[in-house]
Amino acid sequence: MKEGTSAKAGEGWMRTESGTGKKPLGVYVHIPFCVRKCLYCDFLSAPASGERIEHYVNLLLREMQASADMGQLQNYEAATVYLGGGTPSLLTARQLDLILCKLGTLLPFRADAEISMEMNPGTVTRQQLADIRSIGINRISIGVQSLQDDELAALGRIHRAAEVYHLWEWTEPLQFRSRSLDLMSGIPGQTKESLRATLKRAVSLAPEHLSVYSLIVEEGTPFYEQYPDGAVDEDTDRRLYALTKVFLQAHGYERYEISSYARDGHACRHNLTYWMRGDYLGFGLGAASLMKEVRFRNAAGMTQYEEDIAARETCGGESVRQQGVDSVPEGARQQGEDSVPEGARQAKACPVFPYAEREALSVEDRMAETMFLGLRMTKGVSEQAFRGQFGYDMQEIYGNVLKKHMKDGLLAHENGFFHLTERGLDVSNYVMADFLL
Ligand code: SF4
Numbered sequence: 342m343k344e345g346t347s348a349k350a351g352e353g354w355m356r357t358e359s360g361t362g363k364k365p366l367g368v369y370v371h372i373p374f375c376v377r378k379c380l381y382c383d384f385l386s387a388p389a390s391g392e393r394i395e396h397y398v399n400l401l402l403r404e405m406q407a408s409a410d411m412g413q414l415q416n417y418e419a420a421t422v423y424l425g426g427g428t429p430s431l432l433t434a435r436q437l438d439l440i441l442c443k444l445g446t447l448l449p450f451r452a453d454a455e456i457s458m459e460m461n462p463g464t465v466t467r468q469q470l471a472d473i474r475s476i477g478i479n480r481i482s483i484g485v486q487s488l489q490d491d492e493l494a495a496l497g498r499i500h501r502a503a504e505v506y507h508l509w510e511w512t513e514p515l516q517f518r519s520r521s522l523d524l525m526s527g528i529p530g531q532t533k534e535s536l537r538a539t540l541k542r543a544v545s546l547a548p549e550h551l552s553v554y555s556l557i558v559e560e561g562t563p564f565y566e567q568y569p570d571g572a573v574d575e576d577t578d579r580r581l582y583a584l585t586k587v588f589l590q591a592h593g594y595e596r597y598e599i600s601s602y603a604r605d606g607h608a609c610r611h612n613l614t615y616w617m618r619g620d621y622l623g624f625g626l627g628a629a630s631l632m633k634e635v636r637f638r639n640a641a642g643m644t645q646y647e648e649d650i651a652a653r654e655t656c657g658g659e660s661v662r663q664q665g666v667d668s669v670p671e672g673a674r675q676q677g678e679d680s681v682p683e684g685a686r687q688a689k690a691c692p693v694f695p696y697a698e699r700e701a702l703s704v705e706d707r708m709a710e711t712m713f714l715g716l717r718m719t720k721g722v723s724e725q726a727f728r729g730q731f732g733y734d735m736q737e738i739y740g741n742v743l744k745k746h747m748k749d750g751l752l753a754h755e756n757g758f759f760h761l762t763e764r765g766l767d768v769s770n771y772v773m774a775d776f777l778l
Pocket of ligand 1: 377379382383427484
């Protein structure tokens with residue numbers, strides 16, 4: 342369905358104006374399929390047949406319905422939807438439309454909702470891209486990584502630079518609200534010159550958004566066997582990182598988060614929801630959620646994921662609805678039936694909370710998350726928002742830590758916000774670790 346057109350009952354999305362009194366929700370949908378595994382990848386993704394993909398799409402629809410039946414969507418409206426993976430562009434436009442339409446029947450969408458989708462070059466045709474736009478997807482994030490063919494080959498990617506340029510050309514007439522190019526630094530064999538050439542070509546396409554991640558060699562990947570000490574040495578990694586920052590800022594991109602750059606108004610709102618700890622609900626294999634200060638996560642194995650959906654449909658939903666997400670005891674599924682509160686025993690085999698993981702966040706957890714997620718953003722964390730949420734001044738809780746890092750020039754205090762300095766952003770993990778309570 343085209344963005345801005347009205348929906349028939351039971352079909353398409355219901356767009357609502359903001360100011361309806363409903364709470365904004367970020368919706369994440371995980372598509373765990375790829376053409377083949379890249380050599381560095383430890384994400385939850387694998388090749389799959391068309392039949393398997395179709396089966397999975399049906400599972401997603403069932404999961405969304407169960408979620409609505411459990412009351413999880415009540416009083417919310419979708420402010421952002423993010424189809425991530427894996428490679429969501431392996432789904433047909435019909436399958437993507439089914440997912441969005443199902444969501445739209447269960448949850449109103451804000452009139453200005455950001456609907457993002459990740460796609461990989463080499464997996465999309467011109468027609469498919471047009472269809473993707475026509476069903477209302479208004480933001481795309483393209484997994485480019487590099488515009489040097491030898492680097493793409495070293496990463497085990499299925500595409501080459503020419504496919505990126507074709508895909509980009511096809512996006513031009515479609516008026517996506519934002520297009521992001523996702524790049525990588527620290528690729529084996531990458532030099533300052535080759536990275537500069539990639540950045541130069543990337544900005545010449547004039548994307549509204551760029552993400553640039555440093556390659557991390559993860560255990561269990563083929564890269565780990567090949568490069569157990571990292572794909573590039575630390576000095577090179579630092580130099581490439583610094584080059585990226587300087588180059589993109591000089592070309593008019595604002596760095597609004599450690600790895601994210603945007604032109605005016607094109608920051609990814611879905612990702613901002615994560616860093617600002619807004620409520621979000623994840624659907625699909627291994628998908629994570631934060632709702633009403635409870636973090637929970639779907640199973641990472643397909644069999645358990647499917648069983649959990651069935652449990653939500655038959656009885657889990659009823660028990661979760663009765664108990665409320667917040668009141669279900671920690672680890673209830675693992676502890677067995679004896680630990681299930683009386684009212685939750687709908688049937689003998691009913692798990693109380695049919696998800697793989699659940700953690701109700703304490704006030705200390707929430708404060709720490711507010712700081713270390715918020716400091717990822719260059720604008721930092723608002724003192725006023727902190728006080729409003731917790732009833733304490735940030736200085737009362739973190740006075741010593743703030744003082745120490747300000748003295749070392751890693752943190753700054755400006756206009757009621759604490760934020761990392763340029764130097765602090767370079768060693769962000771070290772600073773953020775200090776905010777754990
Ligand atoms: S395309 Fe992305 S998710 Fe898929 S294997 Fe490659 S890195 Fe992993």
